[in-house]
Amino acid sequence: MNYKVKVTEIRSLEIEVDAKNERDAINTAHDAYMNSDYLQEQMLQDSALVRDALKVVEKDGYRLDEDGYVIIPQTLKIRKDELAKWEKMLLSNDIDYDKEGFADEECVQKWSAKFPDGREMDLRVCTNCREDKDVWSEAILYDADGTELAFSSVCDCLKGEWNLFDGDEGKHYLLKVISE
Numbered sequence: 001m002n003y004k005v006k007v008t009e010i011r012s013l014e015i016e017v018d019a020k021n022e023r024d025a026i027n028t029a030h031d032a033y034m035n036s037d038y039l040q041e042q043m044l045q046d047s048a049l050v051r052d053a054l055k056v057v058e059k060d061g062y063r064l065d066e067d068g069y070v071i072i073p074q075t076l077k078i079r080k081d082e083l084a085k086w087e088k089m090l091l092s093n094d095i096d097y098d099k100e101g102f103a104d105e106e107c108v109q110k111w112s113a114k115f116p117d118g119r120e121m122d123l124r125v126c127t128n129c130r131e132d133k134d135v136w137s138e139a140i141l142y143d144a145d146g147t148e149l150a151f152s153s154v155c156d157c158l159k160g161e162w163n164l165f166d167g168d169e170g171k172h173y174l175l176k177v178i179s180e
Helices: 022-034 037-059 080-091
Strands: 002-007 013-018 070-078 107-114 120-127 135-142 148-151 160-166 171-179
Touching: 070 080, 070 107, 080 120, 080 135, 080 171, 120 160, 120 171, 135 160, 148 160
Parallel strands: 070 171
Antiparallel strands: 002 013, 107 120, 120 135, 135 148, 160 171
16 A cells, blocks of 8 residues: 655655555655655755854854853953952951841842843842851842843852853853953
């Protein structure tokens, strides 16, 4: 019996096969498709599309990590004196909350950096409870609507690189903090 099988999973292609039943027709069509010149040509075209996409990624200043995820860099410049003040405070474990005007468990300083695709990363310095007498830093990634996408672990520095991964988009957002 003659069956016509339409392969639409990757590309729309009709393959005519001679088989005893539907199951054999599908298996035979699958094998024919996998060995076809059509598939080889499509694979070459797809490879060219990937190469072109990589060129776009390189052209836009992005690079890929070892797993092929896009890394979107951004730089945040903080005044040298301001950065030094907060870095010193982050390393201290004897902060007078009253003198500094700090409350328990609050964000006491925040800087924001916007990425080209609309994502935004906040770099924050936060207080613990008054008895701990210290502060800590963290980074939080938001989408364009302000929804939190990712956050870092607690840290005791500001300067350097903060890398947050948006798993839904498969992108790393790399914030480089430098003094100006």
